[in-house]
Amino acid sequence: MAQRMMGVLGPKPISLSEFKRLKEQLENKIENPDFDVKTLLEDWWDVPYYFDFDQDIECLPSIRDAAHLYVLLNYLLFGRSGTPFDRGKFYRQFFKNGTDKIKEFIASVAAGKPASLEDDVQVDVVMGSIYKIKKYFLENNRIKDIRGASAIIKYLNEEVTKKFLSCHFIEECALYCGGGNVLMVLPGGQGDKACRQLEKCFFTIALTAKVAFEYISCSLNELFSDYRKKIKDLHDRLEERKKIKVYPINPDSDLQEIVIDGKRINFAGVERLSSCGEVCRLCNVRDARYAVDTAEGKMPACPSCMRKNEVGRIEKAIFYEEYERIVGIPPKRDVASISDLKDNHGHVAVIYADGNNMGNVVMNIGNPLQNMYFSRKVDYITKRCVYNAIRKVMGDNARFEAIALGGDDVFIVVPGDVSLEIANEIINGFDQGFDHQITMSAGICIAKHTTPLQSMLQVAQSKLKSAKALARNWGMKCGTVDIEVIESNISIDLSRSRWALFPSDNSKLAKFIEIIKRMKATKGIKRSQLYKFRHAARELKPYEFQLFYAYQVARLSQEYKTFVEGIAEVFGVDPRRFNGLIEKNGTNKERPFLSPWEDIVVLWDCIGGGAGDAT
Numbered sequence: 001m002a003q004r005m006m007g008v009l010g011p012k013p014i015s016l017s018e019f020k021r022l023k024e025q026l027e028n029k030i031e032n033p034d035f036d037v038k039t040l041l042e043d044w045w046d047v048p049y050y051f052d053f054d055q056d057i058e059c060l061p062s063i064r065d066a067a068h069l070y071v072l073l074n075y076l077l078f079g080r081s082g083t084p085f086d087r088g089k090f091y092r093q094f095f096k097n098g099t100d101k102i103k104e105f106i107a108s109v110a111a112g113k114p115a116s117l118e119d120d121v122q123v124d125v126v127m128g129s130i131y132k133i134k135k136y137f138l139e140n141n142r143i144k145d146i147r148g149a150s151a152i153i154k155y156l157n158e159e160v161t162k163k164f165l166s167c168h169f170i171e172e173c174a175l176y177c178g179g180g181n182v183l184m185v186l187p188g189g190q191g192d193k194a195c196r197q198l199e200k201c202f203f204t205i206a207l208t209a210k211v212a213f214e215y216i217s218c219s220l221n222e223l224f225s226d227y228r229k230k231i232k233d234l235h236d237r238l239e240e241r242k243k244i245k246v247y248p249i250n251p252d253s254d255l256q257e258i259v260i261d262g263k264r265i266n267f268a269g270v271e272r273l274s275s276c277g278e279v280c281r282l283c284n285v286r287d288a289r290y291a292v293d294t295a296e297g298k299m300p301a302c303p304s305c306m307r308k309n310e311v312g313r314i315e316k317a318i319f320y321e322e323y324e325r326i327v328g329i330p331p332k333r334d335v336a337s338i339s340d341l342k343d344n345h346g347h348v349a350v351i352y353a354d355g356n357n358m359g360n361v362v363m364n365i366g367n368p369l370q371n372m373y374f375s376r377k378v379d380y381i382t383k384r385c386v387y388n389a390i391r392k393v394m395g396d397n398a399r400f401e402a403i404a405l406g407g408d409d410v411f412i413v414v415p416g417d418v419s420l421e422i423a424n425e426i427i428n429g430f431d432q433g434f435d436h437q438i439t440m441s442a443g444i445c446i447a448k449h450t451t452p453l454q455s456m457l458q459v460a461q462s463k464l465k466s467a468k469a470l471a472r473n474w475g476m477k478c479g480t481v482d483i484e485v486i487e488s489n490i491s492i493d494l495s496r497s498r499w500a501l502f503p504s505d506n507s508k509l510a511k512f513i514e515i516i517k518r519m520k521a522t523k524g525i526k527r528s529q530l531y532k533f534r535h536a537a538r539e540l541k542p543y544e545f546q547l548f549y550a551y552q553v554a555r556l557s558q559e560y561k562t563f564v565e566g567i568a569e570v571f572g573v574d575p576r577r578f579n580g581l582i583e584k585n586g587t588n589k590e591r592p593f594l595s596p597w598e599d600i601v602v603l604w605d606c607i608g609g610g611a612g613d614a615t
């Protein structure tokens with residue numbers, strides 16, 4: 001396992017000549033003192049660094065991470081508090097020929113060899129997390145507020161954390177920050193103060209986002225020689241902190257404004273309510289203190305919702321810019337509300353997905369270089385596969401809303417009639433991106449566009465669970481999917497699947513999509529016939545249905561027969577022996593047969609939409 005996972009903890013090897021050429025290119029660029037080397041290096045995150053080409057290293061560090069760690073170690077060892085530290089100088093020094101003790105140390109760490117620093121120092125390792133993040137995003141159903149909440153979390157994660165570090169230490173202290181998680185190494189004795197300051201600072205801005213920071217103290221040599229254990233201890237401490245942290249019911253702070261990405265958002269100017277006792281109309285939970293402007297006029301709002309609302313009015317959806325950067329063109333339509341995402345039947349879908357087996361990979365991370373690389377790789381692959389899937393399925397008419405997209409977390413809303421294909425493509429992209437060493441599972445909930453997002457998320461979460469259980473039990477080499485369609489207000493029993501195919505592995509889903517698409521494109525196939533099969537399968541006893549089915553099929557066109565064979569194949573039944581029902585091999589005595597017609601009829605409208613289906 002550990003051996004196999006190495007491929008995802010470092011970049012793929014390149015040839016010596018290729019490396020020399022790239023390194024020369026980089027050296028020429030960093031000669032120019034106008035360049036910020038750190039920014040420049042972001043483009044080199046997936047290129048391996050060779051300290052010594054003769055060395056047989058299983059898991060190479062990336063150029064970016066090796067240089068980053070070099071600067072950080074120099075800072076921790078030789079930086080003096082109160083004295084400015086020239087990061088640029090050390091970046092350049094890293095790429096200069098000739099070796100030094102720290103370069104040798106990093107090379108040994110990368111090679112997994114025992115190594116220690118001569119001048120060891122104490123450090124504090126800090127881990128932070130913004131948790132229960134979806135709850136913070138979904139306190140109401142309004143897209144602008146959800147976007148405001150996403151923008152605030154991103155701002156905390158990236159801008160605020162970096163600014164804190166460059167103010168008190170250096171940016172390189174952060175091994176990673178993103179997706180709600182931060183890991184940093186600070187000079188000894190600074191951990192406690194930094195944790196409390198960061199918690200306070202995040203609270204002052206976001207008020208109702210749950211956030212915790214914790215740290216452990218050790219020496220650099222201890223950290224590097226026992227990295228897994230140290231990170232696990234820190235992780236456990238952070239979990240403890242989350243358990244004991246209490247939050248005020250009506251939080252407030254006198255923050256006047258924030259500047260996100262150069263844009264000033266003024267909270268001080270928002271109208272205050274003169275009277276007390278009103279409840280916030282946006283979250284329906286906390287006490288209102290402000291009157292905020294919304295599309296439906298002035299509304300009483302609590303301080304937290306006021307901030308989301310103000311930020312959401314100014315900030316464009318942050319994920320649209322990323323989409324454009326990755327696929328090359330902006331999404332076709334700006335989405336002002338969830339209704340803008342409905343398909344021709346008025347349906348939208350929540351796709352909720354994450355990586356399988358992530359905990360296991362993280363347990364195998366043996367040093368900070370792998371940690372830095374892996375967190376960036378997961379983020380990169382996840383975003384790319386989501387945006388590319390949307391682009392591939394919807395073409396130039398792409399419309400979607402991303403609520404949370406970072407790390408291996410996917411929580412997006414798309415039109416119902418493209419949701420199965422998008423989920424299928426996302427999983428494909430993710431699994432391929434990790435050479436199937438890590439796979440992704442997804443839960444999909446399709447419902448009327450007026451269904452509250454919170455309810456749809458709950459259903460999708462529960463479907464993700466059953467999809468993950470399938471991936472675990474069968475040791476799948478590809479991702480898995482489970483799905484629920486809420487057709488009416490009748491409450492659904494989530495503990496029991498009504499499908500013959502789901503939960504399903506992703507390759508079966510691909511075949512299912514393919515066959516439904518072909519059926520839809522064939523004139524001779526009538527939907528009424530499919531309904532007839534579904535109805536009969538529901539009403540008749542299995543053997544009665546099988547007789548009915550044989551009789552019907554005999555009368556039907558050759559086209560039907562071809563498709564029926566395709567259906568049998570999707571469900572793993574020999575086409576010559578397919579008699580309209582799927583036999584469950586002995587696992588369920590109560591329902592020995594399953595009707596594939598349920599899947600086909602209900603999901604008929606959830607496949608093959610997209611490009612032309614603008615509402």
Ligand SMILES: [Zn+2]
Pocket residue numbers: 280281282283284285286301302303304305306
């Ligand atoms: Zn509120």
